[in-house]
Amino acid sequence: MTLALGAPPYELSRSPAAARVGALASASGLLLAHFEYRVELPLPEAWIPNGRADLGDPPGWQTGVLPESKYHSFRHERRLGSFHPSHRSKWTAHELCHGLLGFAWRPGAPPLFHALAARLAEALPVTLWYFLDEDGLARCQDHDGPLFDAYCERCEAVHAAGTGPRRPEWIERGQVFLARELDAVRRSAREGRMIPNRYATLDLGSDGLAYAASHRARLDSPELERWVELFCPPGSGHHLSLEALEARVIEVAADLMGEGRASPLMPTVAEGTARDLWIAQDVGYRLLQIRADTDGDAADALDDLVEALAATPAELEGHIDAYAALADEYEMPPAEEVFAVGYPLPLGLGRSVRQIAEGLETAAPNTLGLLGERLDEVVGAFVTADPVVRRPLAQRFARVLADLGARGDALLADAADLARFEAALGGPPAPDLEALTLVETVDDVSGAVVLSPAARLLRFDWDVPGYIDGLITRDDRRQPTSLLLAPNAEREVVVIPLEEAEAAVLDSAGSSPFDAAALACAPDLIGLGVLRPIRYPV
Ligand SMILES: [Zn+2]
Numbered sequence: 189m190t191l192a193l194g195a196p197p198y199e200l201s202r203s204p205a206a207a208r209v210g211a212l213a214s215a216s217g218l219l220l221a222h223f224e225y226r227v228e229l230p231l232p233e234a235w236i237p238n239g240r241a242d243l244g245d246p247p248g249w250q251t252g253v254l255p256e257s258k259y260h261s262f263r264h265e266r267r268l269g270s271f272h273p274s275h276r277s278k279w280t281a282h283e284l285c286h287g288l289l290g291f292a293w294r295p296g297a298p299p300l301f302h303a304l305a306a307r308l309a310e311a312l313p314v315t316l317w318y319f320l321d322e323d324g325l326a327r328c329q330d331h332d333g334p335l336f337d338a339y340c341e342r343c344e345a346v347h348a349a350g351t352g353p354r355r356p357e358w359i360e361r362g363q364v365f366l367a368r369e370l371d372a373v374r375r376s377a378r379e380g381r382m383i384p385n386r387y388a389t390l391d392l393g394s395d396g397l398a399y400a401a402s403h404r405a406r407l408d409s410p411e412l413e414r415w416v417e418l419f420c421p422p423g424s425g426h427h428l429s430l431e432a433l434e435a436r437v438i439e440v441a442a443d444l445m446g447e448g449r450a451s452p453l454m455p456t457v458a459e460g461t462a463r464d465l466w467i468a469q470d471v472g473y474r475l476l477q478i479r480a481d482t483d484g485d486a487a488d489a490l491d492d493l494v495e496a497l498a499a500t501p502a503e504l505e506g507h508i509d510a511y512a513a514l515a516d517e518y519e520m521p522p523a524e525e526v527f528a529v530g531y532p533l534p535l536g537l538g539r540s541v542r543q544i545a546e547g548l549e550t551a552a553p554n555t556l557g558l559l560g561e562r563l564d565e566v567v568g569a570f571v572t573a574d575p576v577v578r579r580p581l582a583q584r585f586a587r588v589l590a591d592l593g594a595r596g597d598a599l600l601a602d603a604a605d606l607a608r609f610e611a612a613l614g615g616p617p618a619p620d621l622e623a624l625t626l627v628e629t630v631d632d633v634s635g636a637v638v639l640s641p642a643a644r645l646l647r648f649d650w651d652v653p654g655y656i657d658g659l660i661t662r663d664d665r666r667q668p669t670s671l672l673l674a675p676n677a678e679r680e681v682v683v684i685p686l687e688e689a690e691a692a693v694l695d696s697a698g699s700s701p702f703d704a705a706a707l708a709c710a711p712d713l714i715g716l717g718v719l720r721p722i723r724y725p726v
Pocket residue numbers: 282286310313314
């Protein structure tokens with residue numbers, strides 16, 4: 189049986205290396221947790237690194253985006269990866285590759301061991317990201333090779349459409365990078381100091397040291413030791429030595445480079461499947477995290493529960509019920525929070541409705557206002573229907589509302605329009621700095637032009653901005669309304685009203701060039717940097 193991995197399937201067929209990660213991850217029963225639906229529990233006080241009280245609570249929503257704090261979301265011993273809808277599609281194979289490799293940990297290990305373990309665990313996922321995944325990956329006509337910090341919407345669209353030409357030089361470069369990295373790790377272990385292997389902006393040695401510094405209290409905690417004892421049987425990706433982790437890195441690397449076959453993770457579980465174990469690991473970790481700030485009878489009861497979960501991971505429903513009973517009796521986080529893990533669990537748990545409703549409040553407040561007393565019902569329907577796609581929350585909400593509204597529900601159809609408008613206002617793409625910079629040099633505004641990729645054309649059959657501004661009610665005469673939205677250089681969204689005939693021209697052109705003569709307002713739009721001549725003077 190093929191289990192869903194928790195990511196859009198094309199993200200694991202985009203390149204031969206990503207496809208091998210997908211096949212191994214699938215055979216290992218691994219999966220990704222949806223970041224926006226996963227509730228991060230507060231850090232136990234004893235785990236907070238010195239001088240970093242700010243890490244106690246994970247960051248909250250900002251205009252429909254839930255920022256990822258590297259510290260909270262990433263731990264090398266976690267086999268489950270993270271799916272963040274605002275991140276690029278390269279992450280899926282990277283995250284699952286971490287899952288396949290595992291982690292090195294032994295109780296009482298010194299910080300340099302932890303730093304080198306982190307560095308080793310990162311070496312292949314990073315090689316995959318910057319090298320191996322580029323072989324056979326389709327890119328837009330302007331890009332070739334990894335983009336580092338840049339984000340390209342066109343590249344993302346091309347990745348989704350299929351694969352590109354084989355480029356074996358990326359495998360060769362990856363081999364060189366990885367060999368140097370593993371060499372540096374071995375030398376570091378021998379010499380007892382961190383030997384760098386700098387490549388462009390990458391420095392996995394210093395990343396490893398940063399990881400060891402911020403996670404040290406947690407890595408040395410009795411809870412982590414207990415967790416490894418209970419939830420990491422042989423074959424589950426736990427390595428006691430750096431050498432064992434390095435051997436696993438070499439085995440999986442050879443597979444991703446087309447030079448052999450690695451074995452999937454095959455944990456020895458007394459009962460249930462590998463996936464049952466990964467889920468029990470995740471849930472067990474969360475329970476131990478709560479245990480770290482608990483004492484007395486409540487702590488004893490949690491200990492019993494964690495042991496029961498480790499013994500019978502396939503009987504998760506019973507363990508969830510047992511936790512809910514404990515949370516009723518003692519002061520502990522409610523079950524809906526603890527079991528909001530970002531993937532489906534028994535009893536309809538797994539996705540936090542509370543957290544997503546808070547996100548919608550920051551992304552689409554006017555839409556929620558319009559829903560009024562139907563709010564809970566509609567948010568519940570959205571949480572059930574929300575697909576795993578790389579789109580911002582407000583856009584996904586608008587689309588699901590439109591689907592629901594298309595069934596004859598006029599309120600939801602109008603709410604979908606509001607959400608579409610709020611999505612465009614709240615999550616603008618990066619400004620088109622080229623068009624904004626070069627506009628001064630345009631003296632001839634005739635000829636072929638094209639809409640800037642940063643501009644969004646929105647068309648409604650009623651005056652949505654007028655409604656939001658309180659100028660009309662939903663019952664007022666329907667006035668078709670078309671707008672162009674684009675960020676200026678300060679990233680503020682500029683809203684440009686259009687005549688319907690002008691909007692029709694832009695609508696039919698889409699992202700293709702058209703003759704500026706067809707659009708009376710072309711000179712104005714060029715001046716605003718939202719319409720571009722197909723070539724600028726040199
Ligand atoms: Zn990583």
